[in-house]
Amino acid sequence: MKKFIRIISYIKEYKAYMGWYSLFIILSIVFSLFSLSMLVPFMDLIFNSNELTGAAKIATSASGGNLKDILYGFLQSTIANYGKVQALGWICLGIITAVILKNLFLYLSYYFLAPIRNAVTRKYSKLLYDKILKLPIGYFTEQRKGDILSRSSNDIADLENSVIGALEGIIKEPLNIIGILIVLFLISVKLTLFVFVLLPLAGFIVGRIGRSLKKHTNKAQIKWGEIMSQMEETLTGLRIIKAFNAEQRVKKSFFGLVDDIFHIKNKILYRRDLASPVSESLGVIILCGVLWFGGKLVLNGEILSGSAFIGYVALFSQIINPAKALSQAVYNVNRGNATLDRLNEILEAPVTVEEVAQPIELQGFNQSIQFNNVCFSYQDATILNNIQLTIPKGTSVALVGSSGTGKSTLADLVPRFHDVSLGELLIDGKNIKEYSLHSLRQLISIVTQEPILFNDTISANIALGKPNASKEEIIAAAKIANAYDFIMKKEGGFDSMIGDRGSKLSGGERQRLTIARAVLKNPPILILDEATSALDTESEKLVQEAINNMMQNRTSIVIAHRLSTIRHADEIIVLQKGQIVERGNHDALIAQDGYYKKLIEMQEVK
Numbered sequence: 001m002k003k004f005i006r007i008i009s010y011i012k013e014y015k016a017y018m019g020w021y022s023l024f025i026i027l028s029i030v031f032s033l034f035s036l037s038m039l040v041p042f043m044d045l046i047f048n049s050n051e052l053t054g055a056a057k058i059a060t061s062a063s064g065g066n067l068k069d070i071l072y073g074f075l076q077s078t079i080a081n082y083g084k085v086q087a088l089g090w091i092c093l094g095i096i097t098a099v100i101l102k103n104l105f106l107y108l109s110y111y112f113l114a115p116i117r118n119a120v121t122r123k124y125s126k127l128l129y130d131k132i133l134k135l136p137i138g139y140f141t142e143q144r145k146g147d148i149l150s151r152s153s154n155d156i157a158d159l160e161n162s163v164i165g166a167l168e169g170i171i172k173e174p175l176n177i178i179g180i181l182i183v184l185f186l187i188s189v190k191l192t193l194f195v196f197v198l199l200p201l202a203g204f205i206v207g208r209i210g211r212s213l214k215k216h217t218n219k220a221q222i223k224w225g226e227i228m229s230q231m232e233e234t235l236t237g238l239r240i241i242k243a244f245n246a247e248q249r250v251k252k253s254f255f256g257l258v259d260d261i262f263h264i265k266n267k268i269l270y271r272r273d274l275a276s277p278v279s280e281s282l283g284v285i286i287l288c289g290v291l292w293f294g295g296k297l298v299l300n301g302e303i304l305s306g307s308a309f310i311g312y313v314a315l316f317s318q319i320i321n322p323a324k325a326l327s328q329a330v331y332n333v334n335r336g337n338a339t340l341d342r343l344n345e346i347l348e349a350p351v352t353v354e355e356v357a358q359p360i361e362l363q364g365f366n367q368s369i370q371f372n373n374v375c376f377s378y379q380d381a382t383i384l385n386n387i388q389l390t391i392p393k394g395t396s397v398a399l400v401g402s403s404g405t406g407k408s409t410l411a412d413l414v415p416r417f418h419d420v421s422l423g424e425l426l427i428d429g430k431n432i433k434e435y436s437l438h439s440l441r442q443l444i445s446i447v448t449q450e451p452i453l454f455n456d457t458i459s460a461n462i463a464l465g466k467p468n469a470s471k472e473e474i475i476a477a478a479k480i481a482n483a484y485d486f487i488m489k490k491e492g493g494f495d496s497m498i499g500d501r502g503s504k505l506s507g508g509e510r511q512r513l514t515i516a517r518a519v520l521k522n523p524p525i526l527i528l529d530e531a532t533s534a535l536d537t538e539s540e541k542l543v544q545e546a547i548n549n550m551m552q553n554r555t556s557i558v559i560a561h562r563l564s565t566i567r568h569a570d571e572i573i574v575l576q577k578g579q580i581v582e583r584g585n586h587d588a589l590i591a592q593d594g595y596y597k598k599l600i601e602m603q604e605v606k
Helices: 002-009 012-037 039-046 067-082 084-134 137-141 145-187 189-211 213-236 238-243 247-299 306-317 320-347 407-412 437-442 458-462 471-480 484-489 507-521 537-551 586-592 595-605
Strands: 368-378 381-392 396-400 422-427 444-447 525-529 555-559 571-576 579-584
Touching: 012 084, 012 145, 012 306, 039 067, 039 306, 067 084, 084 145, 084 320, 145 189, 145 213, 145 306, 145 320, 189 247, 213 247, 247 306, 381 407, 381 555, 381 579, 396 407, 407 525, 407 555, 437 444, 444 507, 458 471, 458 507, 471 484, 471 507, 471 537, 507 537, 525 537, 571 586, 571 595, 579 586, 579 595, 586 595
Parallel strands: 396 555, 396 571, 444 525, 525 555
Antiparallel strands: 368 381, 368 422, 571 579
């Protein structure tokens, strides 16, 4: 219930809507009870009860008696002056009017509830997306992409169908039950006290069924995450799956997950569907108890008249549906708690890369980037150890070494994708943690080994870092990146859609677009992470030429496996097991006859 209360806090701006919803629900309940209560005078009239056929007791004002006295006085006067048929007509008209008003107010309550329901899903969607953007890169290396997609789509949809769907039942049904019980007390205190003995027992049984659902719901959502992950991996790697004849293996794995969720959801549905018939059966048992006990009161002539007892039974029968709806709402809350737990795992995940309370806006890059005894560890593994490095403005530094030596991690520390574990990283003499993340990253462009593009136009992809760029600026950046010619050959030119992840472009074309994107941003610092390693010779030449154009008058950190591309770097840093083992320019490192020379020789042999 604490999680449910937290959801309520997200709709504070809609408290006026909640007030109107509650008011209209109460009015709909009042008119519903009034329409049912009219059965009592109807029965009295039909069966010639002394209440209506005796001497007239006409109440001339509301102060002349209670509501029953006023109503019966009016009917007695009508019978005396116009006859029973006229009185019967007034009773039917009263019932029709009450039902119309009940449904009008019920619709109005739903009208004000709709924005509240949708506001919570909107809030959670925004919170989740915002948190995904804030979380450090390292968080996602531990998570399945499909599971995160499942939480962002299936779980939020389930949230609306469960917890938010329960909002109506949690408010409306208790009010409905309370209203009916109040009227029942007015009819017969003794009979209603008898009902109070039976109702808690029924509530306990239904509640036990609802509480057993959370465990199975959580299992189902985990399985859905695994299914989404495998589906995403299949779509991404379909070419490899077919090439290695792995269809049967991945099919067996996927079908196994589908079978698992089939059995889990069956268990959920068995318990969910049990709640309604159990509550209805309990309601009928209690109703029969009321018929027996109330009938005894009528037969013994104790307090209750026959018509009042029939009205009592009709009113009491109306408790069954609200009780069933309330049990369904309790079930939805229990199911929704499992959903909220999964969403909160992301929303409450620690953001390890945070800004200081009053960050400095970094206006430009003027001096150098300094790594002072920098260490970085992830969980229990040491990735970088005691890195001492200065990169003066306008120079290019290349990071080389075998896979897993920490090259990409070292570069990722500069835009604060990770924070150093020990030591400090300075830009222009200040710790980068003192700068705002936005101003720091505004000075940096990154070109990665795998081109990251979005399903949009060529123009929009180039202008990602500078959305207000003019057409002329976008064209100029494309020319520097050697991308202009192939863009103009496209039917739509710069307005051509590139498909999912740039699927309509070749590898070299995709990479040149990412370079154009970096050029347009015009940053003083460039990070090039193996930008040409996945290209053929012709594409590599065009991309390398584009990179050389882009690197002019900029500070560059270059990660490369192809050592031929970094021969002209101002300094080459050789990393091994997270430590700097050699440094210098190409000629000096060759002269050292060390690890760098061995790497060169191995590539030349290849």
